[in-house]
Amino acid sequence: EVQLVESGGDFVQPGGSLRLSCATSGFPFTEYEMNWVRQAPGQGLEWVLNISSSGTSMNSADSVKGRFTISRDNAQKSLYLHMNNLRGEDTAIYYCTRSSLMAGGVFDVWGQGTMVTVSS
Amino acid sequence: EIVMTQSPATLSASPGEGVTLSCRASQSVYSNLAWYQQKPGQAPRLLIYGASMRATGIPARFSGSGSGTEFTLTISSLQSEDSAIYYCQQYSSWRRFGQGTKVEI
Numbered sequence: 082e083v084q085l086v087e088s089g090g091d092f093v094q095p096g097g098s099l100r101l102s103c104a105t106s107g108f109p110f111t112e113y114e115m116n117w118v119r120q121a122p123g124q125g126l127e128w129v130l131n132i133s134s135s136g137t138s139m140n141s142a143d144s145v146k147g148r149f150t151i152s153r154d155n156a157q158k159s160l161y162l163h164m165n166n167l168r169g170e171d172t173a174i175y176y177c178t179r180s181s182l183m184a185g186g187v188f189d190v191w192g193q194g195t196m197v198t199v200s201s
Numbered sequence: 202e203i204v205m206t207q208s209p210a211t212l213s214a215s216p217g218e219g220v221t222l223s224c225r226a227s228q229s230v231y232s233n234l235a236w237y238q239q240k241p242g243q244a245p246r247l248l249i250y251g252a253s254m255r256a257t258g259i260p261a262r263f264s265g266s267g268s269g270t271e272f273t274l275t276i277s278s279l280q281s282e283d284s285a286i287y288y289c290q291q292y293s294s295w296r297r298f299g300q301g302t303k304v305e306i
Contacts (some may be wrong), residue, residue: 087298091306102216116296124298125288125299126237126245126288126290126298126301126302127298128295128296128297128298131296138297142295176244176245181247181250183250183251183254184233184235184251184254184292184294185251185292186233186292186295186296187235187247187249187250187290187292188235188237188245188290189250191244191245191246192246193244194244201248
């Protein structure tokens with residue numbers, strides 16, 4: 082069974098840092114581009130960052146550029162989100178997602194999400 | 202930046218009815234359009250990609266159509282478990298979602 086399991090969500094003060102993790106199983110992790118997608122409370126979905134299967138290419142949304150980075154450990158089949166200089170508007174559920182091999186840019190598998198709250 | 206606009210914001214229908222949800226792109230996204238279903242307290246689930254291709258395991262009552270800037274998701278014969286928010290997403294130029302349509306049954 083294909084699984085994505087996020088962890089690391091927490092309550093953090095503005096300006097703080099946090100690292101989210103996503104443990105994967107059930108598919109050849111090294112073949113897939115991976116992403117983080119977030120959802121603020123009661124709001125819609127926002128793609129945040131992605132990383133190529135090899136880990137050599139990353140892209141990010143303007144809203145997090147310069148503050149968030151993405152990385153992966155292919156040996157551990159894990160994805161990470163490194164969040165710095167956090168702001169209140171970063172409060173959201175963060176989902177780890179897999180990009181479809183059939184259509185790049187389509188998120189065919191989602192984790193259950195981990196909640197990040199930024200507040201003083 | 203491509204903006205995705207969904208309509209209506211909320212739709213109410215009865216079991217067995219058919220409904221159509223709309224998604225409009227501010228510029229052409231060709232057929233690079235996906236639909237997702239999100240039930241309360243759950244992660245989104247992929248329904249449709251390539252504007253009209255059903256994802257694995259998605260019931261045939263869900264169908265997508267359109268290309269360019271105008272797209273629709275049709276749910277024929279609504280079932281109670283179809284109550285959810287439905288999001289469209291373009292992947293022609295980066296990835297951007299619409300604001301969602303809530304379907305109440």
